[in-house]
Amino acid sequence: MVRRSTRKSSAAAAFPRRGHDHGRCVSDALSTAAALCARDGERLTPLRKRVLEFVWSSHQPIGAYAILDRLRTEHGRALGPPTVYRALDFLVERGLVHRLASLNAFVGCPQPGDAHIVQFLICRQCGMAAELDDARIAGALDRSAAMLGFRVEDQVIELSGICGQCLKESPGAGARADGE
Amino acid sequence: MVRRSTRKSSAAAAFPRRGHDHGRCVSDALSTAAALCARDGERLTPLRKRVLEFVWSSHQPIGAYAILDRLRTEHGRALGPPTVYRALDFLVERGLVHRLASLNAFVGCPQPGDAHIVQFLICRQCGMAAELDDARIAGALDRSAAMLGFRVEDQVIELSGICGQCLKESPGAGARADGE
DNA sequence: AAACGAAACGATATAATATAACATCCGATG
C-alpha cells in the first residue's frame, strides 16, 4: 500500500515540537520506507534500515561520520565510510532521506513517496530541520529562471534562522538542543 | 565613491553570455572592491586582490584548492590552505564573493555593496553560475517560514539546471565549457 | 539442491575540503 499525501500543493509542514511523540515519527518513517521499497522492488536491508533509524534518531540533521560511529559501536568492529555512504546514497535516491548541502548532513524525509519540493528550515539554536514544501515558491523560481532562459532541474533551498519555539524560549541565549 | 544599484527590487540579473567582454567584468569587480574596502576602512591587500582576480577568472565557481594551486604557481613556493581560506573569508564577509554550498566553490559577486538577496543559477553543462536576485521570492520564503513561526536569517538558494545558451547549442550533449 | 549473476557489503587507501594553532612579518602609531 502506497501512502499518498493529501496536502494542498502549496501547504507547509509543521516545525517539529519539542516533546512530540517522536517514536511515532520513527515508526512512521520505517513503515513507509518498507512499503515504498516493497512497491519498487528495492531492498531495505538491515544496514539501510539501521542507517535510516539513525537519521531519524532526531530531527537534527546528522553527519555521515556520526552515523558511522554509531554503527561501529553496535557492530563491534570498524566499518568503512563507503558502507555508510552507500546506504545513505540509497536512501537519498529513494527519497527517504535528504542531504542538506549547507550542513553536509542528512535528515529524514517526512513525506517520502510524495514527489515534493524540498525546502528546508534549519534552526541554528536547537539544530532541528523541517521541510517547508511550498510549491508556489518553487514554481516562481522556475518561472523567474525561465525568464533568463534557464531550465531548472534541481533546487537547493535551505533557510537558516530561529524556529518559533527557540524564539519563545530564548529571546537571545541557549535553548536546549535535544532536537527530538 | 560607492556603487549603487538601480535595479528594481525584483529584477533578475542576466546569465553571462559566452563571448562577452569578460575583462570588463574583472575590472569592474576589482574597482568596485577597491572602492568598497576604501569606504569601509578595510584593506584589499595584494593577496586578497589576487584571490579576487582568480575567483573572477571566469563565471564558473572555483574551489579553494584550485585558487591555492594557481597561487603556488605564481608564488614559487608552497602556500598553505589557511592563506587562501582567510582571503576568501574576507572577501565573502565583505560581500565581494559568494560561496556556493552545493559546489563547495566560490564565485564573484557582480553587485557587491548592494544588499541583495542571493539566489544562484548554476548550469551543469557549461558550469557557469549567475545570480537571480528576486526579492519577491525571498520575501515569499520569509513569509512562508514566518507562518510556521520561523525567523529566517540566511537563505541558501542554488538552482542547478541548463542555461539558455547550452539549451540552444546542445539539446543534449556537450557544449564548450570555457565559462568566461 | 547446485550453479550462476547481480547486488550489497567489507576493507583499505586516498582524495577533497576546511580549520586549529602558533610563528613571523609588516605597517601604522606613539
Add this chain to the structure above:
DNA sequence: CATCGGATGTTATATTATATCGTTTCGTTT
C-alpha cells in the same frame, strides 16, 4: 625606535567523501 595589531606563512590535523577491489549474500535459473 618600540610596540601593537592585523595580515600572512607554516605545520599539522580535522572533516567529508570517493575509488578500488575482494567477499558475501540473495534471488533466479536450471
